Amino acid sequence: MGVDVTVVGGGISGLACARAVQAGGLSVRVLDRGRRVGGRLASRTLWGRPVDLGASYFVSDDSDFDDVVAGWADRGLARPWTDTFAVIDADGEQTIKKGPVRWAAPRGLRSLAVDLAEGLEVRTEHTVERVDPYRVDGHDAGEVVLAMPGPQAARLLTAAPGGDIEWEPVIALALRWDSRHWPSDLHGAFVDADPDVSFIADDGDRRGDGAAVLVVHTTAERARRHLDDPATAIPPVLDAVRRLLRIDTDPAETFAHRWTFARPVGTTGAPFLRTPGLSACGDAWGDRAAVRTAWGSGHALGRALAGA
Template structure:
């Protein structure tokens, strides 16, 4: 079912196939190419996919929610409440949800822009092995399809944990690591750091979702492996269960 959803997104330009080839780069900069599953991108961001799925619904976007409880949001009647988010975030909103605590790994994503591309045009993306600062990097212009000379670099969990209170402090070590790994001899002309406190679950639950009367939880930690398809399948399965009850 998710493949049909993605095919529709592709037909309407909301998602685009990106690449089936990533590199693996070791700490000395030695690169090995690996072919695997097709990677996809959402040119307008993942939020655009969620908003597209909600098209036609009575949707209120951009509202801050302070508290959730069974059948209630911020003290108002709300019918069935679904928290589609990492468990630590769900626990901040809802008191005493009967879900086991989940451990998540943080990432700081650093976007680096040059005046022109300083890396091979067929790099696409690379997993970094053995580096204390960088775990993954991608040619973001290649991912988006606009050719912009921008790298997005994901830190290791250890480096991210040191800078969650000050993400900009990760820019210098991440820039140095990216330049060393890709042998770039000039500094970027712009850099931006984004804190991603709950980037990926350390382990998944194996269950499709959590459901209790009036308050349920779903997301990419609910399933066999963390991925966008898992997040969709979790929400789809929970939605079907609620609609059929």
Template sequence: MTVDVTVVGGGISGFACARAVQDAGRSVRVIDRGRRPGGRLSSRTIDGRAVDLGASYFVVGDDARFARVVGDWEARGIARPWTDTFSAIDVDGGQTRKTGPVRWAAPAGSRALVLDLADGIDVESGRDVERVEAYRVDGEDAGEVVLAMPEPQARRLMAGIPVAPQEWEPVIAVVLRWDARRWPVDLHGAFVNGHPDVAFIADDGDRRGDGAPVLVVHTTGEAAQRWIDDPDAVIAPVAAATRRLLGIDAEPVAAHAHRWTFARPARTTGEPFFRSPGLSLCGDAWGDSAAVRTAWASGDALGRALAAS
């Protein structure tokens, strides 16, 4: 039996869409190539501990629907307020403290947010979709088809997809673990200005709340592009730069690199989603700013629109 909606892509946008469809009483399934849902909120177990490799945090913003979801996550211990204060570090290591909106994190890793949205949804994991068209996935009837993924990936599945090409920036996330914490307890996170390789540093033990001596460093887009075919090669220069920037006097005892070819859109469309008969797109490029809340809102809005049609 054909479902009403088939979502291809198991990140937060895809499951927000699926959840909205199912909550409205329509049938939906999600197809994802990963072994577990998560998308760019994926956490990977490294040395026996889940580490966030994708989005560093999320901000609630002024979306009342998303605020209710986050409030429920907080009540059940799935998400928690992390910090409203980050550092800005220049290339010489000088730091300035800056206060902004409250950043949120997930104690069990950001994948937990997606897994919670996926609860009770029909999911087919580990499947590589080869071809989509309106109302069809790999030649089979699929109801309304939603591509919840970056536009360049969507275009690989459908030649002539009816949206304008989008430019996306790569990032390599480098996990650095020490034998003990060797940086200030109030580091939280730091934007690095003017560095050729390092863009952001997150204290993952502080973010997760377990105090683990782990930093997750995101490269600049330019550095990721240079090392996109050999992400492990970026570990040494990023580790050295991180030590200089934070004044750490020891080498990390373990390191891991993860490549995100399509980490973030260079610009967003300003529209909440793309919709045409039988084929729609959603994600963090479909909104006013690239963010976790944008991805959720895009999927949720599209799911509600599909369910109402």
């Protein structure tokens, strides 16, 4: 393929890796099977606006990532969202918890991936069938980087790096009402001890446009029952949301999206894997699964590959 590095996977980790490789003076190409880059920084246009269906937010606490976030903020691509979330118990009782500032993107988190891809050679809708050290689908590819969940990497080679880490599924539900039926200061909420719901985000508050849209992440247990048909999760999860938030009316429109490999249960502890000809990065590397971990893993691997 005539490049120094081929990155398979166009999520935030793969794009961060590619940018660091290119900044180090090497040639790099990104291959992604999707129609657009972003991976789990997924935003879909619903009801005339972007809705984040993958990652809910990100936190910045790393000096290198801070510089990237500052650039996004200066250009209006990212904004501080909130440092206050609720914790909702199974009876709907809320406790307010302070924490780090969570950041959001007015145009959807995918817009940040699109920004990272600017200036890179990216091939979308490119399905890779097989990788080996220095080779992709039987062709010379330079150093090969797998920037994807371990179970997906396992489909491309026999012994996938990070393949022993368990991943949980999630179904993300977008729910639109004609008007808001929850407190204006809800922001987002972690849900404890509910069999159906793990997290709720006020997407209008997160996006900054005030739209009456909630995005709900199911528990892994609920998601596993509906992976074949995500829309079948809507009735039980909607019942749970109405009970937890004490909403007395159904939404005007709904949408469900399946994430078979939404998040790793654990992490490797190492920032990335590097072996001759075949390396790996992503949010299963590092000390905790998070957007900043994914970026940091890819960035660190890219610098290592470029000899920085």
